[in-house]
Amino acid sequence: MSHLSVETLKAYRSHTFRLAPGRRVTSQEEAIDFVNERGFIYFWPISGITLPSLWVAVAGDRPVADAHDDPGHVSWGWKDALLDKQVWYYAKVLRRKATIISLDALPYFYALSENYGAPEEDYLTLYEQGRLTQEAKNIYEALLDNGALDTIALRKAAHLSSPENAARFERALTDLQTDFKILPVRVTEAGAWHYAYAYDITTRHFPDLIERTRFIDERQARQKLIELYLHSVGAIEGRHIARLFGWPPVELEGALQRLIERGVVRDGVKVEGEAAQWYALAELI
Secondary structure, X not given: OOEEOHHHHHHHHHHHOOOOHHHOOOOHHHHHHHHHHHOEEEOOOOOOOOOOEHHHHHHOXXXXXXXXXXXXXXXXXXXXXXXXXXXXXXXXXXXXXXEEEOOOOHHHHHOOOOOOOOOOOHHHHHHHOOOXXXXXXXXXXXXXXXXXXXXXXXXXXXXXXOHHHHHHHHHXXXXXXXXXXXXXXXXXXXXXOOOEEEEEEHHHHOOOHHHHHOXXXXXXXXXXXXXXXXXXXXXXXXXXXXXXHOOOHHHHHHHHHHHHHOXXXXXXXXXXXXXXXXXXXXXXX
């Protein structure tokens, strides 16, 4: 059995999460570099999930502040300003939470989505199979037909503007994001608060994505994403990997086993003070 000290793990994550004062993210350019370095991160830290986030990299390891003038909230402005710049992929993805994905890692996520290379047709197949709701279909078709729309115009075009449809609209909007069908592409001044996302079709915003994904199969994609994840966190229990990605157990176990066989990952690692056995980057052991 391999052993990993708590001190080694903390030092590793201090570096990869940008916790040390000299490693903090202080500009848009550094934020882009951080995402490219990690492959994928959360925008905010999410309770129960171990993953770097832009908030922590900017503000340190502390709760997200309620005060709008907290210095850490500069990250919100960066996110909004970069939505249309195609420097990363931002949408509700992992655990249906705001996720930022590097353009290099994006094809591996897309390879695991229910998109098969025909954006004008794939959604109809899913709808006919009962795997896409009527609300999601309406939203997707509204964007296909009209181009990018702010949320106010989108609700109207999708015939979901009545108050009783609000929850269904939001759920469908997230469903479409988690399957890489749509994403926010800019901020508009629509609505009572003069702040609303405009959404568009993913493959219209990133027209080369289908071609970049063409030769990536699901096995390769899962291995790549687990490897990126472990390069961020150093070591983790298997149940946390499962919780983050939500993959079928047999697929997760197969991907981990192939990484172990390649010598990238060690299993059965004992971390001080932890009862369970962890998976860890081989280079940490």
